Amino acid sequence: MRIFCVLLSLICGSYTLSAQISRQEIRENITRSGANYYAYPGPQQESLTPPPTGYTPYYISHYGRHGSRYLIFDGDYDVAYHILMRADSASQLTPFGKEVLKKVVMIRQEAYKRYGELTLRGAEQHRAIGRRMYERFPEVFKGQTRIDAKSTVVIRCILSMENALQELYALNPQLDIRHDASEHDMWYMNFDDRVLNKLKMPAEVQQAYDEFCHRHQHNDRIMRQLFKNERYWKKEVDSQDLAYHLFKLASNLQSTELRREFTLYDIFNEQEIYDLWLQTNAWWYINFGPCPLNGGISPYTQRNLLHVMLNEADSCLQLPHPGATLRYGHEVCVMPLACLLELDNYGRAIDDLEQLDDEGWLSYRIFPMACNVQLIFYRPDNGEGDILMKALLNENEARLPLTPVEGPYYKWKDFKEYFNNKLNAFEQNVLRENKEERK
Helix, strand or coil: CHHHHHHHHHHHHHHHHHHCHHHHHHHHCHHHHHHHHCCCCCCCCCCCCCCCCCEEEEEEEEEEECCCECCCCHHHHHHHHHHHHHHHHCCCECHHHHHHHHHHHHHHHHHCCCCCCECHHHHHHHHHHHHHHHHHCHHHHCCCCEEEEEECCCHHHHHHHHHHHHHHHHHCCCCEEEEEECHHHHHHHCCCCHHHHCCCCCHHHHHHHHHHHHHCCCCHHHHHHHECCHHHHHHHCCHHHHHHHHHHHHHHHHHCHHHHCCCCHHHCCHHHHHHHHHHHHHHHHHHHCCCHHHCCCHHHHHHHHHHHHHHHHHHHCCCCCCEEEEEEECHHHHHHHHHHCCHHHCCCCCCCHHHCCCCCCCHHHHCCCCCEEEEEEEEECCCCCCCEEEEEECCEEECCCCCCCECCEEEHHHHHHHHHHHHHHHHHHHHHHHHHHHC
16 A cells, blocks of 8 residues: 555656646746747757768758737737726726826837837747858858758848848858748748648637637736726626737837836736646647647648758758758747657647646647757768768757658658658648639
């Protein structure tokens, strides 16, 4: 009996530790709760694994998200502002509520007519990423090598690209840099997949998500510290909508210079922050991750991008000094791409939304501001042997669903075969079935 109790305590202890992955990490750094608003932390891996003996890096294929930005819509700033202003005019704000309103006014003024634009911090993130790329793989960027860079047509992505390229050019003025941003490339740079988008959140999945959110919505305490009269806020205020928009402002504050002056996280306690993050994390898993509730189709929205990355790499690798292909876009591409590539097992299916945290599916690890996927290619110095490659997720070495040669290094031919087969199987089966259903 005693042995059984010891084993039970060990099992429970292990489960508790697992179940508190994000809770503990958010406690250590509250800004992680911002999910896709989390400011890029830089690589957590101090040094990369050396390549196998006799191999040298010679090409990089990259897709990265723009850097930190302002919120995209004026409504992102207006909702909380107008609710609090109405309450203030009705003398319904507490002293704490008045302080929150002052901060919201400052945030709103700073962002006025800058909606969705790159912030100073976002520009700094991409200069730093470009510099580290150059320092980690100097062989790729030596001499007059070609750098082919493309961006989506969105200005924050264009400016992110330009900041990275300026840093690379400062490090090597001999680089032959070509850069472009055109609707011509949007079919893979930010593909609007209308077929799969319609399948992401059918009624039964929406219901499952709504029920999940309902279990994690606890806003009464927040409302009581903002408003004097409970009857007022229960009648006049959508508490969930206000809590959501205040949390959005709190999360994105880290992208701006106002982060040095104040915080909005003091509106929430630890449990409320955790619950708000859980809701966001689940939404992203359903809409852009491999969620089995909708058949795990979302990662395949990036099939065009992966096809292009495979084909362009195959072509570039034939050159004596191919340089780098850099692409700048959005988190709605990086997250599903990382899942499609199954980096660090992020392509796994998790049936229960309540288990996402326990299973370690933590959105802020995948797609902070300036998140990126880098495929680094290595060739044998003597010209004999397989081309090798490895994948970096946010500049950290990531596992692939393949048998490695050693460490994080894989054969390029194995990578091509696996993912070409994966894409072909999806296109021949799932897409064909949906086309036949629509006839």
